[in-house]
Amino acid sequence: MTSGSTGGRPPETSGAPAAPEPAAIAGERRHLTNLAYRLLGSLADAEDVVQETYARWYAMTPQEQAAIQVPAAWLTKVAGRICLDVLGSARVRRERYVGEWVPEPLPDGTEWVSGRLGGAAVDPADSVTLDESLTMAFLVVLEAMTPAERVAFVLHDVFRYSFAEIGEIVGRSEEACRRLASSARRRVRQEHAPGVPVARQAEVVREFKQAWEAKDIGALVGLLDPRALAVADGGGVVSAVLKPIEGGERIARYAVGLTELAPGLELLEHVVNGRPGLVLRREGVTVAVMAFELAGDRITRLWAVRNPEKLRSWTSEPA
Known part of the structure; x- marks a missing residue:
């Protein structure tokens, strides 16, 4: 196969970029669900966020989709912004919740330990393992944070996104996002007990x-x-x-x-x-x-x- 081969696909008839393959877009669902669950503490809400994210993607024309250089980043950005909105409204809903609100528990399953390969370089002291970020104790600590703190902390310390990328999601500067994550990290260290084997x-x-x-x-x-x-x-x-x-x-x-x-x-x-x-x-x-x-x-x-x-x-x- 020569370097110019299309691998059996018909050659492009124009210089316009092709829309991403549907399988590649669908392949982001697991990552988006993992991210949204950690941000919201509710699998039902996380599934709704992912559904809305995909609805916005498929509402675009093929030309608009093709113009997006990194579809996975676009999907994460949209999901993160929707989560911010949900977190804001969740505070109001939980004021009316009868009794105590506890995050939705998840059964055992490797599908819930899914992260982002690569990403920003993170100091090990400022990072959280994916499986630790699933624990009930950790999710309860997240509940005490502001929506912006929670998003900045989870995206950076858990999923390894850069503060520049996070800034695009929360609508703040890199330095502001850095401060948000730092504040959230202090909360975790103060309230999260040392791990027991x-x-x-x-x-x-x-x-x-x-x-x-x-x-x-x-x-x-x-x-x-x-x-x-x-x-x-x-x-x-x-x-x-x-x-x-x-x-x-x-x-x-x-x-x-x-x-x-x-x-x-x-x-x-x-x-x-x-x-x-x-x-x-x-x-x-x-x-x-x-x-x-x-x-x-x-x-x-x-x-x-x-x-x-x-x-x-x-x-x-x-x-």
Whole structure:
């Protein structure tokens, strides 16, 4: 095949650039969904963002599409801007949300660890691994950020975009984006507990499950930090405590009381957002998904998602 070969395709009849191949555009869906989920903490919202991004792409003429030099960058820019809008409106929606709002939990799956190869050079001290950026603890910290902070931080520290690229998305200068990411990074360092090896996390979660099944309040208290915090999200759709439960002993007693109120509750160990967690089922139906944060050998945070709208990904999950 000569250097001028078109590989079997008909030769171009004009000097106009060709529109990108549909497969190449469709191939960005996974990356866009991963990005939008980390920005929004909701798979449903992330899917809506990706759908809207593709709708805007296909609304253009082939000539307009062909004029875009890097379609993947265009798609990311559009998705990022839509996420900014969604984050702004989400603050208003969550003021009306019944009870506590917890990010939507994701089951185990490599499709959720998808990043950008290459990208900006990032100091290792200013970077977050893709799988760490999926954890419930990390996503909860992101919730405390402003929309612009969240976008700048996630795009730069997680997905390795340059501040120049981020500036085009958030409509600010490179230096302003750098300050946003720096501010967000400080929040993460202040609020995010040091990592505990996953194997040890699994052991503690298993011990917690066994103590819960045995209704052993003493063992549960021993696994919980005295200042532990438990947060439940029922979304006003199903019953759940409306305020966080504070204190290891209170959490232990509440957990044991819950099993007495819901006989037949089955506790299953499961990977939740890339970390050891629990799935609660009753009569074969997933009724809650629990994520944990640990410091040393003790549980410091528990998040229980009961809102069925956030459990769609778990309805057909095997035990």
